[in-house]
Amino acid sequence: GESVGLHLPTLSVQEGDNSIINCAYSNSASDYFIWYKQESGKGPQFIIDIRSNMDKRQGQRVTVLLNKTVKHLSLQIAATQPGDSAVYFCAENFGTGFQKLVFGTGTRLLVSP
Amino acid sequence: DTGVSQDPRHKITKRGQNVTFRCDPISEHNRLYWYRQTLGQGPEFLTYFQNEAQLEKSRLLSDRFSAERPKGSFSTLEIQRTEQGDSAMYLCASSSPRPWGTQYFGPGTRLLVL
Numbered sequence: 491g492e493s494v495g496l497h498l499p500t501l502s503v504q505e506g507d508n509s510i511i512n513c514a515y516s517n518s519a520s521d522y523f524i525w526y527k528q529e530s531g532k533g534p535q536f537i538i539d540i541r542s543n544m545d546k547r548q549g550q551r552v553t554v555l556l557n558k559t560v561k562h563l564s565l566q567i568a569a570t571q572p573g574d575s576a577v578y579f580c581a582e583n584f585g586t587g588f589q590k591l592v593f594g595t596g597t598r599l600l601v602s603p
Numbered sequence: 604d605t606g607v608s609q610d611p612r613h614k615i616t617k618r619g620q621n622v623t624f625r626c627d628p629i630s631e632h633n634r635l636y637w638y639r640q641t642l643g644q645g646p647e648f649l650t651y652f653q654n655e656a657q658l659e660k661s662r663l664l665s666d667r668f669s670a671e672r673p674k675g676s677f678s679t680l681e682i683q684r685t686e687q688g689d690s691a692m693y694l695c696a697s698s699s700p701r702p703w704g705t706q707y708f709g710p711g712t713r714l715l716v717l
Contacts, residue, residue: 533708
């Protein structure tokens with residue numbers, strides 16, 4: 491069925507550490523993946539995306555890795571800051587002709603000063 | 604602010620009442636999406652508009668739910684005869700016409716049905 495799951499529901503790190511958030515996706519035909527950050531009481535905020543013809547994409551302090559062989563997606567955050575504390579969702583595209591995003595349940599990232 | 608806006612931000616209603624939420628997308632975005640999010644879960648797709656046409660509806664969208672986008676700009680989501688199970692955050696997102704246009708989300712409307 492349609493599902494996007496996360497291995498770790500909560501990740502606690504120290505400020506300055508690198509964080510890695512993992513995600514397993516179910517649909518081998520998914521062609522587009524996105525990471526969103528959601529702070530309490532707010533809507534999801536776009537972080538970074540990657541298409542299925544890539545295996546790595548870098549942004550500012552963030553890197554997304556895609557392993558299609560094992561249907562695994564990860565988000566790496568370098569030099570994690572307290573402001574990075576939030577729930578992180580991965581999503582995969584189930585749509586054809588438009589983006590029908592299927593989200594996982596999220597991983598809470600807690601950054602201690 | 605030129606992001607997606609939603610109104611109201613919070614709504615408390617009694618079971619059986621009708622409620623309507625509004626979403627104003629980013630101005631140049633012709634694609635608009637509605638999602639529902641319950642506590643501790645990721646957003647779930649409800650429906651999709653391209654301009655004024657509603658092109659996709661999830662089976663989550665029961666007959667009590669209706670969404671419109673009459674002029675291809677703002678959209679409304681109405682829930683009739685609300686039930687306690689409708690309590691959730693209702694999120695709107697919009698994206699540009701490009702095939703890989705990113706979906707940008709609004710702040711959401713939190714609905715509580717008593």
